[in-house]
Amino acid sequence: MAQTQVPSYNQFLFPTIEALRELGGSGAIDEINETVIRQQGYSEEQQAVIHGDGPGTELAYRLAWARTYLKGMGLATNSERGVWSLTEFGTRVTPDQIEPLRQRFMADNRAKRKDKQETQADDASEDLWQDQLLDRVMELSPAGFERLSQRLLREAGFINTQVTGRSGDGGIDGTGVYRLSLVSFPVYFQCKRYKGSVGAGAVRDFRGAMVGRGDKGLLITTGTFTGDAKAEATRDGAPPIDLIDGTRLADLLKEYRLGVQVTTRTIEEIRVVDEFFEQTFQ
DSSP: OOTTOOOOGGGGHHHHHHHHHHTTSEEEHHHHHHHHHHHHTOOHHHHHOBSTTOSSBHHHHHHHHHHHHHHHTTSEEEOTTSEEEEOHHHHHOOHHHHHHHHHHHHHHHHHHOSOHHHHHHHHGGGGHHHHHHHHHHHTSOHHHHHHHHHHHHHHTTEEEEEEOOOTTSTTOOEEEEEEETTEEEEEEEEEEOOSSEEOHHHHHHHHHHHTTTOSOEEEEESSEEOHHHHHHHTOTTSOOEEEEOHHHHHHHHHHTTSSOOOOOOOOOOOOOOHHHHHHHHO
16 A cells, blocks of 8 residues: 555544544544554554645545444444544444445435435535635635634633734744633744644744743644644653644634534424323323
8 A cells, every 4th residue: 555545434434443442432533533543553644645625634534434434333423522432332343344334324325315425425514614614714814824813812711912923933923821720821822724734843843933932832723733743742851832733723713603603403302201101190
C-alpha cells in the first residue's frame, strides 16, 4: 500500500470498535480518531491527505463514515454531545461478523429507499454542518480569521484579548488573559487557516516564538493536527501548547453561537404503561 493511500471506510469499521474498547467503551470523536490512527500506525503522509478541497482530512472523513455505519449496524450509538459508545452487541462483535452486518445494513437501506445515493448523503450528515462551517471560515481573510478567534476567546471567558496584527511578531497572532476563579494568566495564540494536517514543526515554531514572553500557548487551526504535533504539544520539559483543530473549532463556534444557528426539535415517543393500571387499579 502506498504511504499516502487512505483505507476505505469499511476498513475502519473494526478498528473503530477496537479503539472504543481500548477507551473503555466510549469516547469523543477526537479520542476515537487518535486511537485508531495510533493503533493502526497510519503515517504522517496518510494523516495529511485532505478530503476534496479541505480543510478536513480524508482519514477523518472516512472515520466519520465508519461511525455512521457502526450506528446503523447496531454496534455503536452517539449522544447529543458527540460521545460515541459501544452497544452491548458492539462490545462482543468479532471481525468476521462485521462484513455480513454491513451488507445487511446496506440491504435494509436499499429496501427503504430507491435512491441509494440519497440515503448515503443522509447517513453521512453527522459532520456535514461542520464541513460547511469550516468551508465558510476558510473563506475569511487571515485577519478575519484572527478576529474570529479573538471573538471566540472573549466568549469563552478571556479578557484583554488583542490581535497583534504585526508582521515579524514571531508567529504570535494575539494575546489574551484567561481568568480561572481567583487566578489569571496570559495566553498567546496563533491562528492557522489550514487545509490538511498541521505538523510538529509548526508547534515547535510557535513555542519558540513564545520564549521569553509566556508559558501558555493556544494554536487554532481549521485543519487537523498530526499525531507527532499532538505529542510535541505535550512534550515533557517544554511549555505545553493547547491545540484546537477544525472539529473542536466548529464545536466551539456552535457552542457560543458564532455564525451558527441551532434549532432544537422535540419528538415525542408515547407508550401506554400497562403496569400503572395493573398495580394501581386492579
